[in-house]
Amino acid sequence: MKLNSKTAVDYFIGDHIAYNIMVKPAGPRCNLNCTYCYYLEKKNLYKDDNISLMPESVLEKFIKQYIQSQTAPVISFVWQGGEPMLAGLKFFQTAVEYQKYYAAGRRIINSFQTNGTLINENWCKFFKQHNFLIGISIDGPEKIHDYYRRNIHGANTWHKVMKGIRLLQDHNVDFNTLTVINDHNSDYPLEIYSFLKSIGSNYQQYIPIVEQAATDEDFFPLSLVSPDYRGNTSITDWSVSPQKFGDFYIKIFDQWVKNDVGSVFVQIFDVMLANWIGEPGGLCIFDKTCGNAAVIECNGDLYSCDHYVYPENLLGNILNEPLLEMMLSKKQQEFGMHKRNALPDFCLNCDYLNVCNGECPKNRISTTPGGEKGLNYLCSGLKNLFKHVAPYMNFMANELRNKRAPANVMAWAKDK
Numbered sequence: 001m002k003l004n005s006k007t008a009v010d011y012f013i014g015d016h017i018a019y020n021i022m023v024k025p026a027g028p029r030c031n032l033n034c035t036y037c038y039y040l041e042k043k044n045l046y047k048d049d050n051i052s053l054m055p056e057s058v059l060e061k062f063i064k065q066y067i068q069s070q071t072a073p074v075i076s077f078v079w080q081g082g083e084p085m086l087a088g089l090k091f092f093q094t095a096v097e098y099q100k101y102y103a104a105g106r107r108i109i110n111s112f113q114t115n116g117t118l119i120n121e122n123w124c125k126f127f128k129q130h131n132f133l134i135g136i137s138i139d140g141p142e143k144i145h146d147y148y149r150r151n152i153h154g155a156n157t158w159h160k161v162m163k164g165i166r167l168l169q170d171h172n173v174d175f176n177t178l179t180v181i182n183d184h185n186s187d188y189p190l191e192i193y194s195f196l197k198s199i200g201s202n203y204q205q206y207i208p209i210v211e212q213a214a215t216d217e218d219f220f221p222l223s224l225v226s227p228d229y230r231g232n233t234s235i236t237d238w239s240v241s242p243q244k245f246g247d248f249y250i251k252i253f254d255q256w257v258k259n260d261v262g263s264v265f266v267q268i269f270d271v272m273l274a275n276w277i278g279e280p281g282g283l284c285i286f287d288k289t290c291g292n293a294a295v296i297e298c299n300g301d302l303y304s305c306d307h308y309v310y311p312e313n314l315l316g317n318i319l320n321e322p323l324l325e326m327m328l329s330k331k332q333q334e335f336g337m338h339k340r341n342a343l344p345d346f347c348l349n350c351d352y353l354n355v356c357n358g359e360c361p362k363n364r365i366s367t368t369p370g371g372e373k374g375l376n377y378l379c380s381g382l383k384n385l386f387k388h389v390a391p392y393m394n395f396m397a398n399e400l401r402n403k404r405a406p407a408n409v410m411a412w413a414k415d416k
Contacts (some may be wrong), residue, residue, distance in 0.1 A: 079112045116136045120167065152347050242377065350383075
């Protein structure tokens, strides 16, 4: 199937068809009840289905189609939740067997995002045997982490997460960390960054929590709504403010650029540098378009994006429609192109457009100074960040163009 490159989402890397599907094998089920979690309430969409684990028939069909519909030499599986470990070790043993059966010479890699509280020896042995990359969700040192990340009984979780990390380290399982930037921990950027380094996290991902809740009394089944919702809304208490978001990254950047370039990888800084020199950054929120990263629920439903699991963004079900057809459907193409086409003039005239590209569409819930809709809620914080890092990004970009190491920026930065 060939697409018109002027109107379709770009699913092609070189001569290969490649796309990404995030898999929710246990749906939104989780053993934690984090205050800011936007996914827990998705269970309301499936409360009548009585499906809490992806059936093997769905699992096999997904793995088969996901591999066979792509032509790239490496196929990446991303397992997430909820909490994917609730699917059980046997589920993933079965998944790996299907991957081997349908691989046809392709290399298969697996990444697994977990809250870390259920990790034990058997899981670690499995992860190591099959080279899983584990993402651990952790929001900082104990008091900072436990502020929002508690279990379903309201108990603290930090010690269990740390036990899981130590087990991974004991078994030499590769892991990285994902930290949610919220209204609370955004006050402690340096404490968090230092802590994550101290526990061996050399690859750090930070994601801002920005959610708006419907204030209409009759809104159901979801209270957290998409940017397209036209009813009355309010920003949730736990959402990070634009100013704190920008300051959080600026303070971490100042530590990183003087001491840790090349040894600690902070996702957003790597992506920004790539965009700075006009190369693909590999992170959808800063790409010009989106739509090549969808999510499949445990019953086989496919949605446009992990942040758009709403009835209006349902593409179909893999039991009824081929996966690739849904990914290349007009509906998904329009979803992906909307990111670029809906940018307000305020963004189109911004000095940092090629770095930011409007960030994630889910956060475009503000209005521009001129009254245009569709401005990213985090815009002012992003601009502060981009302005601050510009001299250092320019230096590193110049080093890359001259085939020198970007890490040379550290010596230069210390003289600033």
